[in-house]
Amino acid sequence: MSATGIGAAVRRKEDLRFITGKGKYTDDVVRPGETRAVFVRSPHAHAKINSIDVSAARKMPGVVDVLTGKDLATDKIGNLICGWMIHSKDGTPMKMAPHPALAADKVCHVGDAVAVVIAETQAQARDAAEKVKVDYQVMPAVVDPGKAKSGPQIHDVAPKNTIYEWSLGDAKAVDAAFALAKHVTKLDIVNNRLVPNAIEPRVALAEYDAGTDQLTLWNTTQNPHVSRLVIAAFVGMAPEHKLRVIAPDVGGGFGSKIFIYPEEVVCLWAARKVGRPVKWTADRSESFVTDAHGRDHVTHAELALDASGKMLAMRVKTIANLGAYMSTFSSSVPTYLYATLLSGQYDIPQIYCEVDAVYTNTVPVDAYRGAGRPEATFVVERLVEVAARQMDIDPADLRKRNFIKSFPHQTPVIMAYDAGDYNASLKKALELADVKGFNKRKRDAARDGKLRGLGYSTYIEACGIAPSQAVGSLGCGVGLWESAEVRVNPTGSVEVLTGTHAHGQGHETTFAQLVSERLGIPFENVSIVHGDTDKVQFGMGTYGSRSGAVGMSAIVKALDKIEAKAKKVAAHMLEAAEGDIEFKDGKFTVAGTDKSAAWGDVSLNAYIAHKFAGQELEPGLKETSFYDPTNFTFPAGCHICEVEVDRDTGKTEIVNWTAVDDFGTVINPMIVEGQVHGGIAQGIGQALLEGAVYDKDGQLVTGSLMDYCMPHAHDLPSFQVGLTETKSPSNPLGIKGCGEAGAIAAPAAVINAITDAIGNEELGMPATAQTVWAALKRGQPRQAA
């Protein structure tokens, strides 16, 4: 391992820029003649629009234009779409309702945009927006997914507000297995709705060049090419080659910046209409009611076991709230990203899962860090923990008895796990967490009036999304390969253009480490380019912990080609046969001789081409690749949470956290640890602090950071982080991905720990002090075995 190669804890190249305020975010981009857009948004959750009067707003100072949904329809701007087709059990396709970027006839959630004011300044646009008069006819709303089917119908295309009723697995086989079970554990689970809250709010800046008929969009997106494709091909804004999408520095996404949102569509349209650049920057209040939310499942789950604790079957029924419209990938989250992971780390012969997706008068719900897999892990790991307690088996032991031990392993829910060692991560975690000493710590805590509890989460996820054939067969509208281009400059420095996108992950560092290791050149001589459809060839972007497993694999493939070409150049330089050239540590040598050429000499020769004729070898040293993985990757591990509950107030303190993860090959352990920390923080946020609350009229009660609690540093313990390693056989580097693991593992570990402490399994998330106090007060004894 070199000092800057694979496995080195190199400091992040990008941090100096970010922490000294030199990052360049979308809002920092300023175009000549730029105008500002402010949206007029519905204050009602569900209402018919009788009329919109923009005449007073138009007369306000500085106003350039005021546009409504009617104007959008007149200009034939298409609707936003959901790009993953799900079919119901009866074979009917999902009921995708029209989602115009500006509502023309009715609004379906608080925050739904009905008009946009374009003005010289932000303040003028905001002043004028207040003068837009919208006559609403308010209708009853439904916000609770459990009540959606009997609530007021939101979209004509979706009777009973039902988008699909989907299932996976063999119901009859599951019934048969349950009939033979000695023990059945049943749980009702609500997976609470979350608001992503990336630190940088969403921003769109659009510019139209009438001379070239070219549109440019600067946007806070995790996937500029996908954004361009959807806006060109489905929304019909412009042909793909006349639209450029640039995602400069992006300050956090967590999934919420994958999607194509109304605001960027409106800015593009308005920029062409008014003939000037149009910028929209969300404020935090707007983010709360427009960024796609996460989770929001209501589930009943059952696990059947035999007398020895062997798992026989699992049955799960989930209602998933997709909100008012189907966001870009919303349909896939509670189906193929959820039910396919219900086997967890366990050998469960039969699993059956039904998912009903429903519309409600709430902000659309889509992928949020983990996307479906946190929900699945929560179901599985709560079931297993409760089953162990009910059967009086040690929870770690019950897990061990059921772990999958041989690979590949075909689960009953599509996924074929390719590699893992679940015992290894559990064993290491048990040691690091000093589980043996827990009983003593529990007694000590009891003397201080504290209730101590221990909770496990042996999670699994499917990452590195994913083989195009596989996702295509499951309904995905795109392929999920990745692309790379490696440009070697004449002086030997290297530019890597990647189709992935970094919004905090540190790609500029890790990707450079890969190139440094592979080419034997200094880490500083590598730059990473992403986020511009005019620079980078088509790529799929970053989500689902895919940038390492898929994105870096594409770079490896391009580097293979670079090496092959460079060897040809070296062969000409060294007057040797191509087959005799060896490449190691940045040096080309002729096997069995002392003849050699340095990397920089070869790159220079590739471009000056003095040593070979163009007919026999093309000049230049630049290669591209498109890499499609052979399978998902399956990161897995064991998190152990230890809590103390104040029995008087119900307040939970996390006193110890142990995370042992198997991410396959690790490129930069420091960055990986940071990803684990951040993921756990978000998972703890979900478990203890965060929860979007709507009132019955569809008003978001937790619409600000004063009411919606994001995790703070003081809410978190110091994490004890360890790694185990089984390499992924599905990509050349053996990487599995680490971005989501913490958020996936953590909620179950926290709730398992608190329920252990308080002796009551009926505990919702977020487990606020009041919630825990109420559960303590109910003092309901554990459900009998």
Place this chain on the structure above:
Amino acid sequence: MYNFTFHRPTTVRQAAGLLARNPEAKLLAGGHSLLPVMKLRLANPSALIDLSLVEGLSGVEQKGRSIVIGAMTRHADAANSPVLQQVLPGLASVPASIGDPQVRNRGTIGGSIANNDPNADYPAACLGLGATIITNKRRIAADDFFTGMFSTALEEGEIIAKVSFPIAKKAAYEKFKHPASGFALVGVFVSKRGADIRVAVTGAGASGVFRVKSFEEALKKRFAAKSLEGMTIPASGMNSDIHASAEYRAHLVGVLARRALVKATA
């Protein structure tokens, strides 16, 4: 934010004059309650009268058997005041518990009590110590000052100059923080000064800060946590919202009062 006129008087008299001439104006102290609602366009004052240049409104000093805190004293300065930490540490712990460093470096005692947010901390300290609020016109006892949620005895044109706290021998504040905002979900201030025993509660009451007479009675026998063992207050007058039910708040009042007493008598 809408447009407004910004005034920066240098004396209380000037500030009062500006206030008299601009009935729609608001006094600006630390601004940590006022500016956010203005930014959200929920408040629309015609003018702001900034008190930060007014001489003599800041500082913590001991005057006889009282601690006097100027109205414009920032929370951080009060919390870190050596004299306050020495003679009345229970009071120093109140500003130390407010918000985050940014808030503590801007927010002021005068702003806090004039706003009388039902979840604010200082009102509990004022009521819990029997403070006197000194304005440009008169002296108002804390018992008469806080008249309900976001409402005080201050009259038009009246400006708080300072707050005088009697030095109690035993005093402590115990706060259960709202996890998101850092405000008091419930906060209890207890004190004993001779025969004057006070238990003041913020965050819980449907009409703002209040005293718990039943607790005070019980503490007359002995000023100790044990005297309140098993005691609670009725949930009926308590605030109830998504963060805490009336029942939970009432329960916390008992728990926090006992904890404050442990601190005060340590």
